[in-house]
Amino acid sequence: MISQLITYLERYITLDSEEKQFLQSHILVKPIKKNQLLLWEGEVSSEFYFIIEGCIRMFYWVEGEEKTAFFYTENEFVSSYESFTKHIPARHSLQAVEDTTVAIISSEQAQAMLLKYPKFEFLARVAMEQELSVYQDIIASFITQNAEQRYQALSKSKPQLLQRIPQYQLATYLGVSPETLSRIRKRISNKKLS
Amino acid sequence: MISQLITYLERYITLDSEEKQFLQSHILVKPIKKNQLLLWEGEVSSEFYFIIEGCIRMFYWVEGEEKTAFFYTENEFVSSYESFTKHIPARHSLQAVEDTTVAIISSEQAQAMLLKYPKFEFLARVAMEQELSVYQDIIASFITQNAEQRYQALSKSKPQLLQRIPQYQLATYLGVSPETLSRIRKRISNKKLS
Numbered sequence: 273m274i275s276q277l278i279t280y281l282e283r284y285i286t287l288d289s290e291e292k293q294f295l296q297s298h299i300l301v302k303p304i305k306k307n308q309l310l311l312w313e314g315e316v317s318s319e320f321y322f323i324i325e326g327c328i329r330m331f332y333w334v335e336g337e338e339k340t341a342f343f344y345t346e347n348e349f350v351s352s353y354e355s356f357t358k359h360i361p362a363r364h365s366l367q368a369v370e371d372t373t374v375a376i377i378s379s380e381q382a383q384a385m386l387l388k389y390p391k392f393e394f395l396a397r398v399a400m401e402q403e404l405s406v407y408q409d410i411i412a413s414f415i416t417q418n419a420e421q422r423y424q425a426l427s428k429s430k431p432q433l434l435q436r437i438p439q440y441q442l443a444t445y446l447g448v449s450p451e452t453l454s455r456i457r458k459r460i461s462n463k464k465l466s
Numbered sequence: 467m468i469s470q471l472i473t474y475l476e477r478y479i480t481l482d483s484e485e486k487q488f489l490q491s492h493i494l495v496k497p498i499k500k501n502q503l504l505l506w507e508g509e510v511s512s513e514f515y516f517i518i519e520g521c522i523r524m525f526y527w528v529e530g531e532e533k534t535a536f537f538y539t540e541n542e543f544v545s546s547y548e549s550f551t552k553h554i555p556a557r558h559s560l561q562a563v564e565d566t567t568v569a570i571i572s573s574e575q576a577q578a579m580l581l582k583y584p585k586f587e588f589l590a591r592v593a594m595e596q597e598l599s600v601y602q603d604i605i606a607s608f609i610t611q612n613a614e615q616r617y618q619a620l621s622k623s624k625p626q627l628l629q630r631i632p633q634y635q636l637a638t639y640l641g642v643s644p645e646t647l648s649r650i651r652k653r654i655s656n657k658k659l660s
Contacts, residue, residue, distance in 0.1 A: 332609050332610050334609065334610045339609045339610070341605055341609055353595075353598055354595075354598060354602055357595070363602065363606050400594060400595075401547075401548075401551070401594075403598060404547055404548060404597060404601065405548050407598065407601035407602065408548055408557065408601065410605050411535055411601060411605060411608070412526065412558075414605070414608045414609070415526050415528065415533045415535055415608070416526050416528045416533070
């Protein structure tokens with residue numbers, strides 16, 4: 273299943289068979305049960321992930337309520353870069369939305385890999401660039417869109433996802449109550465019918 | 467004035483006199499007039515900045531209204547990293563809030579610098595890491611704080627700033643009307659007095 277990660281990386285760089293072999297034998301693939309937490313707010317992140325299958329959400333706790341900032345899906349890196357590199361507590365949590373399979377790159381593995389193949393430095397850069405791009409999406413979305421526009425954008429960028437995530441989590445992403453979410457869904461399906 | 471940038475960089479890396487000389491002679495320092503735009507939404511960013519003096523805000527246009535996401539001040543890098551590296555249109559604009567002095571690193575300069583001193587690659591990394599950290603701040607702040615908490619947080623992290631920025635820009639940062647901003651200010655100063 274590491275082959276999926278390798279295929280993804282080869283969009284950015286050419287890997288020879290020795291390097292591929294190294295990744296195959298050193299990167300752990302792990303199933304994560306639905307609802308399992310990969311990182312808890314306040315913890316220091318010591319690994320980052322590449323999603324082979326499934327979905328992970330990033331969320332914040334605000335006065336006892338969850339606020340979802342992003343849903344990561346297949347072929348995306350999930351990192352808490354600042355916490356991982358600066359060894360400071362993460363401000364958000366990461367949780368599997370459904371049964372999920374991830375490739376895990378731990379801090380020690382990353383260091384061992386870089387020592388043997390400095391070329392893999394690009395891996396950190398790719399993960400970091402992806403995170404920057406995701407963060408820009410989150411900011412632009414929070415600042416420029418209302419709940420209905422956020423719903424439409426998500427259904428466009430990740431069409432399968434809306435059927436897969438629990439409704440209450442989707443509501444915390446849109447920043448509305450589950451009742452308002454039902455109304456948004458109804459309004460959109462009426463628009464499509466008319 | 468490049469010496470201020472050099473002092474900042476030396477927090478991260480040791481520079482020899484040749485490298486310092488290179489920076490001194492290759493990096494342009496430029497005054498930016500109050501209200502001048504450094505980047506316009508939709509433009510491709512071809513340079514990044516280090517603020518020597520002054521303030522630059524990052525903002526979005528939403529249905530004819532400005533929404534401010536962040537105020538950058540002295541000793542901060544301002545980059546539109548994704549646009550700069552991927553040559554795609556920026557989603558936000560950058561504008562001088564007051565008369566400002568910046569060090570400018572253009573795309574061509576960055577390439578020339580890297581060719582001569584690969585060591586300067588860290589400069590891009592530092593700017594990128596800083597941007598990631600700023601983005602995390604923005605997201606956490608938008609998701610977890612209300613307008614009054616955002617005001618308090620800004621007055622704590624950048625105490626001088628509140629006197630320097632125009633009230634309407636501060637209001638677009640807090641996401642409230644100028645009238646509500648006045649009420650917030652009054653409530654906070656009453657709390658301090660009591």
